[in-house]
Amino acid sequence: xxxxxxxxxxxxxxxxxxxxxxxxxxxxxxxxxxxxxxxxxxxxxxxxxxxxxxxxxxxxxxxxxxxxxxxxxxxxxxxxxxxxxxxxxxxxxxxxxxxxxxxxxxxxxxxxxxxxxxxxxxxxxxxxxxxxxxxxxxxxxxxxxxxxxxxxxxxxxxxxxxxxxxxxxxxxxxxxxxxxxxxxxxxxxxxxxxxxxxxxxxxxxxxxxxxxxxxxxxxxxxxxxxxxxxxxxxxxxxxxxxxxxxxxxxxxxxxxxxxxxxxxxxxxxxx
Ligand SMILES: [Zn+2]
Numbered sequence: 001x002x003x004x005x006x007x008x009x010x011x012x013x014x015x016x017x018x019x020x021x022x023x024x025x026x027x028x029x030x031x032x033x034x035x036x037x038x039x040x041x042x043x044x045x046x047x048x049x050x051x052x053x054x055x056x057x058x059x060x061x062x063x064x065x066x067x068x069x070x071x072x073x074x075x076x077x078x079x080x081x082x083x084x085x086x087x088x089x090x091x092x093x094x095x096x097x098x099x100x101x102x103x104x105x106x107x108x109x110x111x112x113x114x115x116x117x118x119x120x121x122x123x124x125x126x127x128x129x130x131x132x133x134x135x136x137x138x139x140x141x142x143x144x145x146x147x148x149x150x151x152x153x154x155x156x157x158x159x160x161x162x163x164x165x166x167x168x169x170x171x172x173x174x175x176x177x178x179x180x181x182x183x184x185x186x187x188x189x190x191x192x193x194x195x196x197x198x199x200x201x202x203x204x205x206x207x208x209x210x211x212x213x214x215x216x217x218x219x220x221x222x223x224x225x226x227x228x229x230x231x232x233x234x235x236x237x238x239x240x241x242x243x244x245x246x247x248x249x250x251x252x253x254x255x256x257x258x259x260x261x262x263x264x265x266x267x268x269x270x271x
Contacts, residue, residue, distance in 0.1 A: 038068075045069055046105065047065075047071045047099075047107065048073075048096060048100070048110070049074065050076070050080075050110070050111045051226070052114055056228055059075060062236075072095075074096060076168070077165070078119030078123070078172045079119075080093075082175055084171070090171070092213050100219040106219065107220075109219060109220070110224055111224065112203075112225070113199045113200065114228045115199055117195070120172070120202055123169050123198070124181065126158050130158050131143075139178075175202070176201075176209075180204075184198070196267060200268060203224065203225060203242060204241070204245075207222075207223045222240060223242025224239060225239050231267065233265070240252065240265075241266050243255065249265070249266055
């Protein structure tokens with residue numbers, strides 16, 4: 001297929017960038033050739049991480065975890081753990097099930113949201129648009145349910161995104177972000193504060209979904225927020241916000257008192 005570039009200079013720059021990446025791959029081959037040999041028989045990482053695809057959130061770099069075979073990493077916009085199955089049912093994504101289901105040793109799943117998340121913002125705007133178009137003060141969840149019952153609701157009417165992106169927004173709504181939206185509507189928050197609060201609640205929803213739908217026997221589920229914009233404190237710091245659905249800061253600090261380096265914080269308890 002012949003490409004028709006909108007700007008040939010930019011297209012050439014892109015290939016210069018690809019070229020640089022391939023050059024860097026040479027260094028990678030050199031650095032890891034010996035280490036890879038020890039891992040060719042298989043993998044048994046103790047950690048599964050779920051992060052947003054945002055290019056400013058550097059999975060692995062966040063906690064300098066670059067060792068081979070130590071982190072099973074899944075990236076998806078809005079860091080949701082659910083997906084639509086072949087039967088059209090909502091199930092846990094296989095990328096998240098894989099390690100807990102195949103490991104004989106205890107494992108941890110860490111769901112990492114981030115402040116300033118575009119996927120959460122798009123979902124927030126979708127909910128705003130539902131209320132605006134319906135000219136309603138009714139909660140978005142009630143509107144969604146009413147339309148669903150009448151069999152006429154189509155979420156595409158409220159987003160201007162592709163079917164794939166709209167599916168991701170739908171999965172965020174399905175995991176409960178619409179209910180969280182209702183909860184914060186009555187509070188005195190700026191738009192950015194509302195969005196960042198939803199980032200935190202979205203992580204809670206994902207933890208809850210996993211605990212309810214995939215009750216792993218020896219897997220801990222942690223929720224965390226990567227603070228990209230300094231909402232919690234230091235930009236770049238990773239804050240623990242949830243442990244196996246426990247969100248009470250005092251209890252979390254008590255439970256994890258031996259682990260001094262785990263930063264625990266929540267926006268909804270600092271208000
Ligand atoms: Zn994001």
